[in-house]
Amino acid sequence: MDRRIATVFGASGFLGRHVVRRLAAAGYGVRAAGRDPESALFLKPMGDVGQVVPWPADVTHADSVAAAVRGADVVINLVGILYESGRATFQKIHVDGAANVAQAAAAAGVQRLVHVSALGADASSPAKYARSKAAGEAAVTAAFPKATILRPSVVFGPEDDFFNRFASMARLSPVLPVIGAASPKDGGPKFQPVYVADVADAIMAALTDAKAKGQLFELGGPTVYSFRELMQLVMAQTGRKRCLLPLPYWVADIQAAFLGLLPRPPLTLDQVQLLRRDNVVGDKAKTLKNLGITPTAAEAILPTYLMRFRNNAWQGVQNA
Numbered sequence: 001m002d003r004r005i006a007t008v009f010g011a012s013g014f015l016g017r018h019v020v021r022r023l024a025a026a027g028y029g030v031r032a033a034g035r036d037p038e039s040a041l042f043l044k045p046m047g048d049v050g051q052v053v054p055w056p057a058d059v060t061h062a063d064s065v066a067a068a069v070r071g072a073d074v075v076i077n078l079v080g081i082l083y084e085s086g087r088a089t090f091q092k093i094h095v096d097g098a099a100n101v102a103q104a105a106a107a108a109g110v111q112r113l114v115h116v117s118a119l120g121a122d123a124s125s126p127a128k129y130a131r132s133k134a135a136g137e138a139a140v141t142a143a144f145p146k147a148t149i150l151r152p153s154v155v156f157g158p159e160d161d162f163f164n165r166f167a168s169m170a171r172l173s174p175v176l177p178v179i180g181a182a183s184p185k186d187g188g189p190k191f192q193p194v195y196v197a198d199v200a201d202a203i204m205a206a207l208t209d210a211k212a213k214g215q216l217f218e219l220g221g222p223t224v225y226s227f228r229e230l231m232q233l234v235m236a237q238t239g240r241k242r243c244l245l246p247l248p249y250w251v252a253d254i255q256a257a258f259l260g261l262l263p264r265p266p267l268t269l270d271q272v273q274l275l276r277r278d279n280v281v282g283d284k285a286k287t288l289k290n291l292g293i294t295p296t297a298a299e300a301i302l303p304t305y306l307m308r309f310r311n312n313a314w315q316g317v318q319n320a
């Protein structure tokens, strides 16, 4: 029997690997599309021989996108960037790239398209990132009205960029920043971190649930935390007590102006703009629950991968 084909753009990324594993387990033939097929080779063992195929495609090149979706039954777009670099601008990746994928999927007669955007996507946001995510959503819906759009909050999981980064900072530095806090009592902006496995499950549900067609879902975890509470969580999980330093937006702006010059900037001016708004699921939004998923608590998962940042992490194991 012929397999159903799924094309995943951004397959080699943090979220992509969790999605590819699920698609392979569900019996799909998977085209793991990205700019560098070599970086997707590690995905091949997730399926049977020949089931997961690294596929060269750049979302900014419409021809390569069209070739990647030809004959596909479902398409998932996970391509996104956190900062602009050279030709990889927000407009090119989040707007033009998203439009290329949606137009090619429509032209190829693809049955389902799932587009992953971001919580906070808003045409009127002060952050270029969030404006470009909103424009990308609009371009996707215009080309493929039945696409499902998912907006995750900060995603956590073993390969995440957020908790691993601050846990690593807690190992090296006596202080942790509370970006956006004006004083020691101010918690700063709010977040609703969501587990990567729940986001991947949401994508799988969106591929099959008829009610998800043409709908937008906001994906958050079970708990809303302030930036300060997230740093306290990092300290608890890594067993490291650190001084929490309020970093008002104007100070963060100055830091970001310098850090933004680095080749892989840990903080940019645009990200500080993004942090000026809470990143939580809206009251009226459709959520993970509407896709049949119960969100997983960060406290249940963080110990499984932040343990390596603890002092003497393996001592108990050796002595056991």
Ligand SMILES: NC(=O)c1ccc[n+]([C@@H]2O[C@H](COP(=O)([O-])OP(=O)(O)OC[C@H]3O[C@@H](n4cnc5c(N)ncnc54)[C@H](OP(=O)(O)O)[C@@H]3O)[C@@H](O)[C@H]2O)c1
Binding pocket: 009, 010, 011, 012, 013, 014, 015, 016, 033, 034, 035, 036, 039, 057, 058, 059, 060, 077, 078, 079, 080, 081, 093, 097, 116, 117, 118, 119, 151, 152, 153, 154, 155, 156
């Ligand atoms: N992680 C989070 O906390 C979070 C939160 C909210 C929203 N999101 C959104 O969720 C999606 C997935 O995020 P993620 O964390 O998995 O991102 P990621 O780890 O950075 O992965 C991005 C993927 O996109 C690929 N890519 C980059 N430029 C490309 C291009 N021009 N053409 C084709 N592929 C390209 C990358 O592979 P190559 O470089 O090899 O091409 C990589 O596989 C993104 O849209 C992101 O904005 C993520």
